[in-house]
Amino acid sequence: MxxxxxxxxxxxxxxxxxxxxxAKINKVPIISKDSLSFLFMLIDLKTPKRVLExxxxxxxxxxxxxxxxxxxxxxxIERDEELFSKAKLNVSEANLEKRINLYLADALTIDNSExxxxxxxxIDGAKAQYEKFFNKFKSLLNEGGIIVSDNLLFxxxxxEENVSKxxxxxxxxxxxxxxxxxxxxxxxxxxxxxxxxxxxxxxx
Ligand SMILES: C[S@@+](CC[C@H](N)C(=O)[O-])C[C@H]1O[C@@H](n2cnc3c(N)ncnc32)[C@H](O)[C@@H]1O
Numbered sequence: 713m714x715x716x717x718x719x720x721x722x723x724x725x726x727x728x729x730x731x732x733x734x735a736k737i738n739k740v741p742i743i744s745k746d747s748l749s750f751l752f753m754l755i756d757l758k759t760p761k762r763v764l765e766x767x768x769x770x771x772x773x774x775x776x777x778x779x780x781x782x783x784x785x786x787x788x789i790e791r792d793e794e795l796f797s798k799a800k801l802n803v804s805e806a807n808l809e810k811r812i813n814l815y816l817a818d819a820l821t822i823d824n825s826e827x828x829x830x831x832x833x834x835i836d837g838a839k840a841q842y843e844k845f846f847n848k849f850k851s852l853l854n855e856g857g858i859i860v861s862d863n864l865l866f867x868x869x870x871x872e873e874n875v876s877k878x879x880x881x882x883x884x885x886x887x888x889x890x891x892x893x894x895x896x897x898x899x900x901x902x903x904x905x906x907x908x909x910x911x912x913x914x915x916x
Contacts, residue, residue: 720749723779727806731772740795742772743836747862747907751834754860754912755781760831762787764852766819766845767837771799771812778811785811787827789837791818820844829854835861840885843892846913850898858914859899864890865909 722728722745735742743751754760755777761784765774768790778786790796796816803812815822819837831854835845842861850859863886869875870883890911893901899913 714745717745720745722748723776725779725806727802728772728776728779731770731775731802734798735770735772740769742769743776743862744907747910748773748776750904750906750910751777751860752780754832754858755784758831758856758858760784760857762828762830763832763834764827764830764849765789765834765836766849767835768799768814769795771802771806771814773834773836774799774812774814775802775806775808778808779806785813787813787815787830789815789817789819789822791816791837820848824848824852827852829857831857833857833859835859836863839863839866839882842886842889846889846892853915856915858912861889861893861911861913863908864903864911865905867908 763777763784763786765786765788768774768788774786774788778784790799793816796814799814803809803814820841829852833849833853835842837845846859853859866883866886869879870887875883893911893913898916900916901911901913904910
């Protein structure tokens with residue numbers, strides 16, 4: 713545990729610790745502790761009623777958010793069947809089926825009419841598709857809503873030359889996305905060196 717993790721407050725639920733352990737063992741990427749704290753802070757400040765998460769994995773972030781705020785509803789999309797099933801199990805174990813709606817779907821092709829409108833949209837799916845996610849879901853944002861994008865620094869590899877072709881492809885897409893956010897005419901984005909790099913986009 714880092715010093716800041718010690719200072720911050722996290723939910724001390726056995727299930728959450730089990731999911732963290734599972735994620736570590738099975739190498740499932742989940743939100744970092746400080747990014748999670750940042751989301752908790754946004755929830756405290758903005759009191760969103762409904763959140764859309766792109767990329768559920770095994771439900772770690774969704775369960776944390778819904779447990780943090782008893783009034784919050786989380787809709788979350790996952791395309792991987794195995795991860796989706798695990799998320800379903802975890803959500804049911806957390807007794808949060810009424811406030812976490814899981815969608816087994818590709819976020820790029822899901823029909824937006826199956827979804828609702830949101831006060832906060834959390835983009836945490838395939839890094840190469842961020843711009844497409846942003847453009848697809850921005851219309852679902854409620855007045856005053858925000859879009860949060862995670863992993864904008866991609867393990868600090870954005871400007872690293874000595875990486876595989878695959879990583880190079882991802883980092884060049886993320887750099888393009890960061891620029892897209894910076895120069896966006898509809899949204900103003902604040903960039904933070906928190907976790908793996910977070911952007912918070914607010915409609916102008
Ligand atoms: C970083 S993990 C999500 C972690 C989760 N948000 C958390 O913090 O607990 C990214 C997930 O997004 C999923 N994903 C990637 N692209 C997707 C897409 N187009 N539609 C739905 N899910 C996607 C992956 O299968 C993976 O499980």
